[in-house]
Amino acid sequence: MGTSTFMKLEIESLPENESFARVVVAAFAARLDPTLEEISDIKTAVSEAVTNAIIHAYEDRVGLISVRAYIDGNVLTVEVEDWGVGIEDVEKARQPLYTSKPELERSGMGFTIMENFMDKLTIRSAPGQGTLVTMVKEIRSKSRVKEY
Amino acid sequence: MKIEMEQHRAVLLVRLTGELDHHHAEQMREQVDREIARHPSRAVLFNLRGLTFMDSSGVGALLGRYRKIDAAGGRVAVCEVPDAISRITEISGLARIIPFFNREADALRYLLLGVPSKRRL
Numbered sequence: 001m002g003t004s005t006f007m008k009l010e011i012e013s014l015p016e017n018e019s020f021a022r023v024v025v026a027a028f029a030a031r032l033d034p035t036l037e038e039i040s041d042i043k044t045a046v047s048e049a050v051t052n053a054i055i056h057a058y059e060d061r062v063g064l065i066s067v068r069a070y071i072d073g074n075v076l077t078v079e080v081e082d083w084g085v086g087i088e089d090v091e092k093a094r095q096p097l098y099t100s101k102p103e104l105e106r107s108g109m110g111f112t113i114m115e116n117f118m119d120k121l122t123i124r125s126a127p128g129q130g131t132l133v134t135m136v137k138e139i140r141s142k143s144r145v146k147e148y
Numbered sequence: 149m150k151i152e153m154e155q156h157r158a159v160l161l162v163r164l165t166g167e168l169d170h171h172h173a174e175q176m177r178e179q180v181d182r183e184i185a186r187h188p189s190r191a192v193l194f195n196l197r198g199l200t201f202m203d204s205s206g207v208g209a210l211l212g213r214y215r216k217i218d219a220a221g222g223r224v225a226v227c228e229v230p231d232a233i234s235r236i237t238e239i240s241g242l243a244r245i246i247p248f249f250n251r252e253a254d255a256l257r258y259l260l261l262g263v264p265s266k267r268r269l
Contacts, residue, residue: 015169016171043201047170048204104208105212112239116239117239
């Protein structure tokens, strides 16, 4: 085999790192031969999770964000973790259009986008400790689709 | 991110190229708002043909401009949405709030003459 199935990226919570993080995860996922649409879905979901960590978890300070990805068969798992303020009410935060920062013109669609663009979304959070977002997506590779 | 603005009769035409994420949304917001402040109730058309990526921060920035201009009695439209971002415009609901047009000429006609959108995404 000798194929890498795990990656980890640690970045500072700065806006210019949003594109860096999503491009790195998309490049890692590329070995599953995803379609352009699947790559676009992954990039968007990663961007949402990392942006949340920058805006909400660390607010006015700079902290660390860990982005990890695993490949198991044709399934991609992405974890985005921060050690910031945490989310008090995860169920409320998941609701479409809910935002704790309307003054910043946040659309409140971040978690909804992650849910729609990936197959599964899990959020584990504790106030004052941080948040771990886990997203799973099965890649229906182009070559496999042709066989059916 | 490249932001080009030009005046087409009574319409401010904003052409966006690159990636409209949180980082670049702030830049877009500042530049467009500065231009709008000079002419409060004008019509604004966002041509998205050059966008290769957009997330919910981009959606928030476009909606923010729409609300501001709409409240001031102006009009906003979006045209030439590339395939790469068509899914987020649908799922976020953006395409149900702001009139979408395939062709720039149709969007300009709507903004200048009030001809309604023929096809919404």
